[in-house]
Amino acid sequence: MLYGLKLIGVMGGHGDGANAIPNEYAVTPELAAYREGTAMRQLAAALGEIPGVVNLRPEATDISWAERARRLHDAGCDLGLELHTNWSINSKTGKPNTGVFLVIVAMHNPVHGKTEQEAMAEQLFAPLAADMGMRLEIRTKDGTGGGHDWYSFLDACNRRRVPYPMIVEHGYHPDFARDVAGNTAKAVARWHEIAAQPAPRGARRLLVHAGVYADRAAAAAACERARDCGYHDAYVHTRGGVCCARCALHDNIAYAMDSAQTVARKTGLEAGIIITAEEEL
Numbered sequence: 001m002l003y004g005l006k007l008i009g010v011m012g013g014h015g016d017g018a019n020a021i022p023n024e025y026a027v028t029p030e031l032a033a034y035r036e037g038t039a040m041r042q043l044a045a046a047l048g049e050i051p052g053v054v055n056l057r058p059e060a061t062d063i064s065w066a067e068r069a070r071r072l073h074d075a076g077c078d079l080g081l082e083l084h085t086n087w088s089i090n091s092k093t094g095k096p097n098t099g100v101f102l103v104i105v106a107m108h109n110p111v112h113g114k115t116e117q118e119a120m121a122e123q124l125f126a127p128l129a130a131d132m133g134m135r136l137e138i139r140t141k142d143g144t145g146g147g148h149d150w151y152s153f154l155d156a157c158n159r160r161r162v163p164y165p166m167i168v169e170h171g172y173h174p175d176f177a178r179d180v181a182g183n184t185a186k187a188v189a190r191w192h193e194i195a196a197q198p199a200p201r202g203a204r205r206l207l208v209h210a211g212v213y214a215d216r217a218a219a220a221a222a223c224e225r226a227r228d229c230g231y232h233d234a235y236v237h238t239r240g241g242v243c244c245a246r247c248a249l250h251d252n253i254a255y256a257m258d259s260a261q262t263v264a265r266k267t268g269l270e271a272g273i274i275i276t277a278e279e280e281l
């Protein structure tokens, strides 16, 4: 799994049927049919099919913050996600807000501080937000009086020492509702990329690179470009006088090919895959 994560727990926010788009703004059949609670419970169910990801609220009804935190803790999850979409009216235009993928991280987590929480959120969600055509925002908020998080889910997870609890707003209701199946598929693809099962020891690994270069400076420039496009761990690797800009590592050929296509699309560089033995990394 990427980023040192071991087990990811997901839970839809609210319960089935909760949070419709108000009638006056539900101007298409898709928008009128949308219910945040139902769509997010279904998203959690789809993500729970991925090895390394567990859906910890399979029931259609809501559960308490304390129960969410307890389930994440008892399952041994290092990342715990509450899945939402957002809703607000723009005070200037009077229209519903759209276009922002918001992740709220903990300010007072006892395992990882605010900076680490923000860095983890950035590397997890920047590619998904870009794929869904939205701007990523990462926020955190101090609770009244300070010393604890404002958001009850984060506060409850901090008490249970869940290492990375996050509230994820997958855009505003209209962003997600426009194409529920497509947006769900994009989220599933991203979590597949993150959580693909680790290979057994001694197995081959698939390195996705943003080009192979004859000189180190060219490879470094390609890495820089890859980092600008969200591949924050990109680095130059040299072997046999050839330099490549490594962006991602996979165990599974299908994921590696998807990943190489994404690298090529985002960076505009000639991405590819190098197959190597794990011990040669």
Ligand SMILES: [Zn+2]
Pocket (backbone or CB within 6 Å): 013, 014, 036, 083, 084, 085, 086
């Ligand atoms: Zn919500």
